[in-house]
Amino acid sequence: MAPLGLVLAGTLQAMVTTLRNLVRRPNTVQYPAVARPVPGRWRAGSFALTYDPETREENCIGCRLCEYICPSQIISVELVKGEPRKNGEGASYAGRFTLDFQACIQCELCVQVCPADAIVMLRELQEPSFTREGLFLDRDRLFANGRRLLERPELESEATASRLQQWTDARRGLERAELAPAGEAKP
Amino acid sequence: MGGLGSVGLAAAVLAAAMGVVAYLTWLERKFAARLQNRVGPYWVGYPHGWLQPIADLLKLVVKEDIVPRRADRLLFELAPLLVLVPALAGFAFLPFAEGRAVADHPYSLALFVAFASLALLGIFAAGWGSNNKYALLSALRMVALLVSYEIPLVLALLVPATLAGSLRLVDIVEAQRGLWFVAVPGVGQAALVVFLLAALAEANKAPLDIVEAESELVAAYNVEYTGIKFGLFYAAEYAHTLALSGLGATVFLGGYLGSGPVPGSVWLALKSLGLFVALLWIRWSFLRMRVDQAMALNWKVLFPVSLASLVTAGLWQVRG
Numbered sequence: 001m002a003p004l005g006l007v008l009a010g011t012l013q014a015m016v017t018t019l020r021n022l023v024r025r026p027n028t029v030q031y032p033a034v035a036r037p038v039p040g041r042w043r044a045g046s047f048a049l050t051y052d053p054e055t056r057e058e059n060c061i062g063c064r065l066c067e068y069i070c071p072s073q074i075i076s077v078e079l080v081k082g083e084p085r086k087n088g089e090g091a092s093y094a095g096r097f098t099l100d101f102q103a104c105i106q107c108e109l110c111v112q113v114c115p116a117d118a119i120v121m122l123r124e125l126q127e128p129s130f131t132r133e134g135l136f137l138d139r140d141r142l143f144a145n146g147r148r149l150l151e152r153p154e155l156e157s158e159a160t161a162s163r164l165q166q167w168t169d170a171r172r173g174l175e176r177a178e179l180a181p182a183g184e185a186k187p
Numbered sequence: 188m189g190g191l192g193s194v195g196l197a198a199a200v201l202a203a204a205m206g207v208v209a210y211l212t213w214l215e216r217k218f219a220a221r222l223q224n225r226v227g228p229y230w231v232g233y234p235h236g237w238l239q240p241i242a243d244l245l246k247l248v249v250k251e252d253i254v255p256r257r258a259d260r261l262l263f264e265l266a267p268l269l270v271l272v273p274a275l276a277g278f279a280f281l282p283f284a285e286g287r288a289v290a291d292h293p294y295s296l297a298l299f300v301a302f303a304s305l306a307l308l309g310i311f312a313a314g315w316g317s318n319n320k321y322a323l324l325s326a327l328r329m330v331a332l333l334v335s336y337e338i339p340l341v342l343a344l345l346v347p348a349t350l351a352g353s354l355r356l357v358d359i360v361e362a363q364r365g366l367w368f369v370a371v372p373g374v375g376q377a378a379l380v381v382f383l384l385a386a387l388a389e390a391n392k393a394p395l396d397i398v399e400a401e402s403e404l405v406a407a408y409n410v411e412y413t414g415i416k417f418g419l420f421y422a423a424e425y426a427h428t429l430a431l432s433g434l435g436a437t438v439f440l441g442g443y444l445g446s447g448p449v450p451g452s453v454w455l456a457l458k459s460l461g462l463f464v465a466l467l468w469i470r471w472s473f474l475r476m477r478v479d480q481a482m483a484l485n486w487k488v489l490f491p492v493s494l495a496s497l498v499t500a501g502l503w504q505v506r507g
Contacts, residue, residue: 011473018222018472028226 038123040158043106045122047099047137048145048156055086056150058143060118062094066110074100075110089116097142101135114161120149121157197279197289204278208425209240215425215467222471247418255318255411262316267412267419269309274423276302277430282357283452284443295356296348299434300341303389306427307333310408313420317411325408328478329398332388335485336395340385342493346378347438349500360442367441374503377496379439381489386435387466388481390428394473395481432462 029036038045050059062079080095110119122145129135149156213228213236220227228236254263279289280299292298307330314326348354350371351362359368369375388395391407399407409420436442436458443451476484 014472015468018468021224022218022221024224026221026226027224030226030229 035125038125040123042123042157043108043121045124045126045157046101046145047142048120048122048149049094049097049139049142050118050120050146050156051143051150052085052087052089053150053153057085057087058093058118058146059089059116060094060097061090061116062092062097063115065113065115066119069109069113071107071109072103072105074103094139097139099137099142101137102132108159111157111159112161112164117160117162120160122149123155123157193289200278200283200289201275204275204426204429205422208422208429209244211425211429211463212243212421213237213240214464218464218467219471222468244418247415250414252416253411253413257318258411259316259318262312263411264416266309266313266316267416267423269312270306271309271419271423271426273302273305273309274427274430276305277427278433280356281430281433281437281455282360282442283455285451286357288357291357292355294354296344296354296359296438299356299430300337300344303427303430304333304337306423309423313412314408317408319411321404321406322408322410325398325404325406325410328404329391329408331478332391332395332398332481335482336385336388336489339381339485339489339493340389342490342497343378343381343385344434344438346374346493346496346500349497349504350374352504356437356442359438360444363441363444367439367444369439371500371503374496374500375439377492378500379435381493381496382435382439383462383466383469384484384489386428386431387469388485389431390424390466392428392466392470394469394476395484396475397478397481428466429459429463432466433459435459435462 051057052059060077062077064077064079067075067077076096076098077094078096080093082091082093084091106121108121111121119142216239217227217235228239230236231242232238254260277299280292280295280302282288282291288295290298310329311326314322314324314329317323347359347368350368351359353359353362362368367375369379384395391398398404404410409417412420433455436455440458440462441454442458443455445451445454
C-alpha cells in the first residue's frame with residue numbers, strides 16, 4: 001500500500017479538483033440555442049454545385065474527376081456536350097449528378113480535384129434527415145445549394161480547388177504561373 | 188399520540204421522503220455535472236431541467252415490464268419492495284422536532300441500523316431471482332461488502348451513542364445541546380469520516396460501488412429489471428442514502444437542534460442535505476476501488492479507526 005501521506009494528499013487533490021470545477025463555468029455550449037462559429041474549412045456540411053456569379057452559368061463541366069477520385073464511390077456524373085460558355089470555360093455540362101451523402105466520409109477529395117471549382121462544401125451545420133432519401137443529393141438539390149451560395153457567399157467553405165492550390169503553392173514558395181505553361185493557368 | 192394521528196404523521200413523512208428522493212436524482216445529476224464541468228439536465232423544464240425527475244418517472248411507469256423466462260417469479264417480483272421498504276423505514280426513527288419521531292423507541296438507533304441491513308435480503312433476492320450471472324455476482328459482492336462495512340458503520344454510530352449514553356435518537360440529539368458530537372475533539376471527526384465512507388458503501392456509490400461496476404457487471408443486481416420495478420430500486424438507493432445522511436445529521440450534527448425561528452425539521456433537512464452533498468462530492472471525485480482494495484479499506488483502516496474512536500469515547504465518558 002502507498003504511504004499514508006501520499007494517499008491523503010491524493011485524496012485531497014482529487015476533492016479540490018472537483019470543488020474547483022464546481023465554481024467554474026461549465027464548458028458546455030447549449031447547442032440549439034447557442035450556435036458555435038463554423039470554422040472556415042468546415043468539412044461536415046452538405047455539398048453545392050456552384051454558379052459563376054457574373055454570368056450565372058453552371059461551373060460544372062461534367063468531367064467526372066470527382067466521380068473517379070471519390071473513395072466511397074458515391075458520386076455519379078453524366079457528361080453532356082453543349083454550347084460553349086460565355087466565360088470561355090468549356091462547352092460541357094453535368095447532365096445527371098448524384099451524390100449519396102449517406103456514405104460520404106467528408107474527405108474533400110472531390111473538391112480538391114475539381115478543375116472548375118464547381119463542387120464545394122457548405123460551411124453550415126448539416127441538417128438532420130429522417131429518411132435515406134433526405135441524404136441523397138441529386139443535381140437539383142446540389143444546384144439549389146449553389147443558388148443559395150449566390151445570395152450568401154459566406155456559406156461556402158474557404159477550401160475550393162484553386163484556393164487549396166494557391167495555399168499549397170504559397171507554402172512551397174512557388175508561383176502557379178511559373179509551373180504551368182502559359183495559357184493553361186486558371187485565372 | 189393516537190393511532191390515527193401517527194398513521195397520518197407516517198404518511199406525511201413518507202410522502203415528503205419520496206418527493207425529496209425524486210428530486211435528489213436531479214440534485215445528483217446537476218451536482219455531478221458541475222463537478223465534471225458539464226451542465227446536466229437543462230431542457231426538460233427549462234432552465235436547469237427541474238421537470239427531469241417527473242419525465243423520468245413517467246418514462247419508467249410506461250415502460251414494458253419484462254420478467255426473464257426462467258426467473259424465480261416470487262423473489263423477482265418481491266425484491267424491489269424488500270429493498271425499498273427497509274430504506275424508507277429508516278425515516279420513521281429520525282426525530283424531526285423536539286422529542287418527535289414517527290417511531291420513538293428506546294433503541295431507535297439500533298432499530299434504524301437493523302432495518303437498513305434488511306435491504307440486503309431484497310438485494311440478494313433480486314440477484315438470485317433474476318437468473319442472471321451478472322445480477323448474482325453483483326448481489327454476492329453486495330453481501331460481502333455490506334456485511335463488512337456494517338461493522339465500522341455500527342461502531343462509528345456507537346461513538347455518539349456512547350457519548351450520549353443512550354441508543355435513543357431523541358436522547359442523542361438532546362445530548363448535543365451543548366456541543367455537537369462532530370465537534371468532540373478527535374473522536375467525533377474520526378467517527379464521522381468512518382460513517383461517511385461506510386455510508387458510501389451502504390449506498391453503493393463510487394469509490395465503493397463494486398456492486399454496480401458497470402464495466403464488469405453490466406449494471407448491478409437490477410440488470411434484469413425494467414420499468415417501474417427498476418425505478419423502485421433506484422428510488423430505494425436514493426432513499427437509503429438520504430436516510431443515512433439524515434442519521435448522520437442526527438447523531439453527529441445535532442439533528443433538529445438549531446437557532447432562530449426556523450423549525451427543527453428544516454434544520455434536520457438542511458443538515459441531511461449537506462451530508463448528502465458531501466457524499467456526492469466524494470462519490471464524484473474518485474474512481475472505483477477494486478474488490479480487494481475496498482475490503483482492505485474496510486478491515487485495515489475503517490475498522491481499527493472506528494474501534495479506536497469507540498474505545499476513546501468510552502474512556503472519555505468514564506472519566507468525564
